[in-house]
Amino acid sequence: MTLQYQFDYDSKLPVSAQAGRQQSYENSKEEWRCIFEACILAAARKKFEIVSDDVLAEVEALGHSPTTHNLAAIGGAMHRASKMGILRGTDRVRRSERPEKHGNRQNIWESNYYRSGK
Numbered sequence: 001m002t003l004q005y006q007f008d009y010d011s012k013l014p015v016s017a018q019a020g021r022q023q024s025y026e027n028s029k030e031e032w033r034c035i036f037e038a039c040i041l042a043a044a045r046k047k048f049e050i051v052s053d054d055v056l057a058e059v060e061a062l063g064h065s066p067t068t069h070n071l072a073a074i075g076g077a078m079h080r081a082s083k084m085g086i087l088r089g090t091d092r093v094r095r096s097e098r099p100e101k102h103g104n105r106q107n108i109w110e111s112n113y114y115r116s117g118k
Contacts, residue, residue, distance in 0.1 A: 025076020028068040033077065035066050040081045044111035051106040052078060053096055078109060085112055
């Protein structure tokens, strides 16, 4: 699978980091990408604001969690969900609450699919 890079030169993320995020995503297992992206949508339907921890919880709830060689691919999957219109970025971050993530910063995304009361 080859995707054309779309660098955002006005972004706070350096172009080199954007390239690394994209490369990590492209190198991830196809099974992981499909399931992870479905879990992004599942999380986005449940919560107005999500972070990657929320998506990882959805993946783990499946029971059979696919893996990939480098979890840096998560950023690429979240960015792709934004490009597809599932999520929209915010300028806010929060620290991961997962012990294995050691408080890594996570972007907070807003859902375009959340419906309150459903």
